[in-house]
Amino acid sequence: MSGLRSNRAWFLELEAEYSVSHLQFLERSSNRELERILRAKKNTTAGNKGKIRCLACGHILTNEQERQSVDGAHIHTFSNPHGIVYIIACYGDVPGCTYIGSETEHWTWFEGYVWQIALCAGCRIHIGWAFRQSDDRFHGLVRNRLCFDH
Numbered sequence: 001m002s003g004l005r006s007n008r009a010w011f012l013e014l015e016a017e018y019s020v021s022h023l024q025f026l027e028r029s030s031n032r033e034l035e036r037i038l039r040a041k042k043n044t045t046a047g048n049k050g051k052i053r054c055l056a057c058g059h060i061l062t063n064e065q066e067r068q069s070v071d072g073a074h075i076h077t078f079s080n081p082h083g084i085v086y087i088i089a090c091y092g093d094v095p096g097c098t099y100i101g102s103e104t105e106h107w108t109w110f111e112g113y114v115w116q117i118a119l120c121a122g123c124r125i126h127i128g129w130a131f132r133q134s135d136d137r138f139h140g141l142v143r144n145r146l147c148f149d150h
């Protein structure tokens with residue numbers, strides 16, 4: 001989170017809901033403070049019920065309607081070839097993520113599926129993986145990197 005571009009993004013999001021005088025107040029606030037205010041506001045807005053966000057930056061990734069069971073479970077625990085254990089939760093569409101690298105079937109956790117690394121589109125932290133078998137596609141998101149609006 002740095003520079004004018006991210007500040008501008010926060011203002012655009014806030015513009016619709018805050019008065020001009022409030023915006024003038026926010027203009028004097030630091031980036032960090034803006035972030036805190038926006039996150040606090042979102043967390044208390046009833047309309048955001050069910051939203052699933054990146055814990056690091058608050059960016060909306062997906063929502064509870066996209067929750068899926070894969071091989072009979074929503075939550076899975078896997079380890080990668082380096083022995084790092086991940087607890088992942090499965091969701092269909094995750095519009096708030098972006099992808100990096102090529103699809104591969106190497107060490108796949110779901111038989112027959114290729115995978116690709118998924119990043120948070122807000123802060124580009126590693127948030128999980130997209131899994132695909134022809135047209136069947138879902139995401140496994142790292143459980144402790146998510147934040148849930150209730």
Ligand SMILES: [Zn+2]
Pocket residue numbers: 054055056057058059120121122123124125
């Ligand atoms: Zn993020």
